[in-house]
Amino acid sequence: MDFSLFFPRHARNQEQVLSIGDQTVPLQLVRNPRARRYILRLLPGGTARVTIPRGGSAEEATRFALRHTDWLQKQLLRLSQPRAERNSWKHGDLIDYRGNSVALDITVTDAISHVRFGDQSIPVPETQTDLRPFIERHLRKLASRELPARALELATQHGLVFSKVTVRNQRTRWGSCSVKGAISLNWRLVQTPESVRDYIILHELAHLRQMNHSTRFWREVARICPDYEAAEHWLKRNSRILR
Ligand SMILES: [Zn+2]
Incomplete structure (x- = not known):
């Protein structure tokens, strides 16, 4: 395979192009004084971008890209392939993280x-x-690090005592509370906004007082989590996170 760097004759501003196999990939060099080393990424549009750290040079950045052409080739192949599975995650895909839709970026x-x-x-x-x-x-x-600590914090705030809290991988529910006062929380609560995470925790804590979904229970929820309806609404709109 021919890995070479060339300046196309017709390019006006000598834009650099990497030749990878039979493909040409535009190469973009970007200076970032806060970067500590050279970083290469393949942008979703198919341009290779090298970040040049403080004290770095364009020449070194180009060499860095050339050293990683086989890596680039793999990423290109991935970019051109349709999703193998509907549920797989790859470079450029958007995922839910703390209530935001964020892009996966491989570097x-x-x-x-x-x-x-x-x-x-x-x-x-x-x-x-x-x-x-x-x-x-x-x-x-x-x-597992964040949810039990938050549950303890909220329980203390509202004078509630649970027997234990477990973080689980559940596909059908965000949380639960057993008759023995054991609370389980779905790890996907790190994908929701913090207000929604808190609502689920408070919902389960409210079950320590009311083991049902009666009017009394919802009154208790409204008392300790006045914004619960907005959170419920968010969960309905974003139920795909559980799938
Ligand atoms: Zn409930």
Whole structure:
């Protein structure tokens, strides 16, 4: 395979183009004084972009891109393929994260590929075609750290006591509360806005007082979570997160 860099004769401003196999990929160099090293990414439109760190040079950035042409080729292949599965996640896809729709962005720096979204960055093996299992595992870990702490905080605030709290992988419900006062919360609550996460926690905590969905129960919910209707509405509109 021929990996070479050339300046097309007809290009007006000597735009650089990478030649990868039988494809040509526009190469964009962007300076970012806050970057600590060279970062290569393939933009969803098919342009390769190298971020040049403080003190770096365009020449080094170009060499960096050339060193990673096989990585680029893999990403290009992925970009051109239709989704293997409807439910797989790949570069450029939008996912829900803390109530925002964020794009998955794969980058390579040194020898490690990372997928970035929102404020998160996760190393992923280069051979990985579906990012979903990695990202879900990561989000679940985040949830295990955050949700029990938040549940304890809200319970204390409202003078409620649960026996334990578990973070679960559920496909049909956001949370539950057992007769023994054990609360379980869906890890996907890190994908919803924080107000919605809090509503679900408060909903389950309210079951400690009312083990049903009676008028009394909803009165209790309204008392400890006055905005609960907006949260319910959000959950209905975004039920796809559970699927
Ligand atoms: Zn309920």
